[in-house]
Amino acid sequence: MTPDNAEPDLAVPADEAGVRYDLDGPVATVTLCRPEVLNAQTPAMWDELRNISRKLPGDVRVVIVRGEGRAFSAGLDLSVARGAGDSSLAVLAQLSPAECADRIASFQSAFTWLRNPSLVTIAAVQGHAIGAGFQLALNCDMRILTEDARFSMAEVTLGLVPDLGGTKRLTELVGPSRALEICVTGRRLHADEAERIGLATAVVAAGDLSGSVADLTAAVLAADAGAVAEIKALLAGAPQRTYAEQDRAEREAQTRRVRELLGPGE
Known part of the structure; x- marks a missing residue:
């Protein structure tokens, strides 16, 4: 990993969208950079996240998602949601049900590419990760939290539902009963609870966040890329499979790995 004070191989400066994309060999870092509004x-921003997903080089193996400043993300910008723009809640309400669903699908695609089997994605979370911020972290494979991190699925406080790809991952991680409680109360979960119930991969001191993410990234990169992709796909599909189906998926994945490594007939 490139040190914090070093120049990466490629850096696209932050623009008005408020998202920065840095590329350092097989590692891409996506930074939300509107610290003045947490x-x-x-x-x-979602448009730019989609653009980043399209321009990722094929040799990228790890994507790190982080927030600039003292928070990961305070969620949806309410000035936009309550404004008069094309994506405001008032405008969405005037669309036909199909048009509204299509618009939301475009929003979701800014998040769901982080579940791509060929990538390992890591959210580096400090401070608040609320609503859309929580869901952005949930779409990542792993979440490293600082001790001051706070999660909250706050959509219910606006009379809305979480709709950015977070509900399935949340349910898989904590179970349907706890997921329901988190979503309908909108309460804030401290980092220690997040770790206890499986939402956090690790909790570290604030000063250790960058180093811990770098160490995890290095460990991922040290593993065989093909094996990592197969393992991620096996684990992602496991909840939908029976034991027999999962056994078969393991056999098929291992066969592909052996043939890839040694070649047929060797």
């Missing part, structure tokens, strides 16, 4: 998210 990285509150807008549709323009």
